[in-house]
Amino acid sequence: MPELPEVETYTRYFTRHALEQKIARVEVRDERILGEIRKETFVKKLRGGAFKSARRHGKHLFAEVGGKATWLHLHFGMSGDLAYSADREGEPRFARVVFHFDNGEWLAFEDMRLFGVVELVQSPDEYIAEHKLGPDPLDPKFTFARFASLLERRRGAIKSLLMTQEILAGLGNLYVDETLYQTAIHPRRTVDELSKAEENAIFTTMRRMLRDVITRHERGAALPSQYLYHHREEGERCPKCGGTIQRAVVFGRTTYFCGKHQR
DNA sequence: TTCCATGTTCCGCA
């Protein structure tokens, strides 16, 4: 389930389990996950090294490979996940790359649908620049002024803008819908007709919601029942206002919203 | 069997 809150959770998981351990062996089980890099190069650059730190930008996870002047880059596509264990038999069914550490434990990158990417890059900053990724909404330096400037001189639907990684990096279909639901804004409203108060509501609610989801993931807790997340079905009753949940396609993605309170 | 899925990219058109 990889949008920003999930990738943040994976980053913390990676940090907890996989840092400062010697990489004894790298197993690439399906080369289609590797993107541009050749399997031999990938394995050779990692074997014998160790991950020194991990950071996230948007939906991307980067881990520094000590002494090799390179970073592991993970993108989770639609179905990517991480699993760390010492259990030799327990490797997940859809493990595509497995890092084996010299203490016998392993970290698997699993991705059933193979839309994810595992590769090596020069540095996170270089990657972010090259792919023109927008700011991360939970970056401490990301302010309302910065957010408002992203909306200036744009005309499209607010949902399209919030989903575009070159503008803002991290939200996907689920959490854009959640943000707009919680701020009572219709996903097709165009950016140029939003009031400053509405822009502020989006900024504030989006960040509070993302932090809330991360905290709940960390605790293994479910999302609140009044979140749209649990009501993504046409005809469901809106837990906020009793209206009816509608389904539409916006920016090419199935979109759920309350036909009554989202305007 | 058919439709749908938390993502990204590329192409074509307005």
Added chain:
DNA sequence: TTGCGGAACATGGA
């Protein structure tokens, strides 16, 4: 230049 619809990618679950 910006915005957006559509298709493609690969696979399993309802």
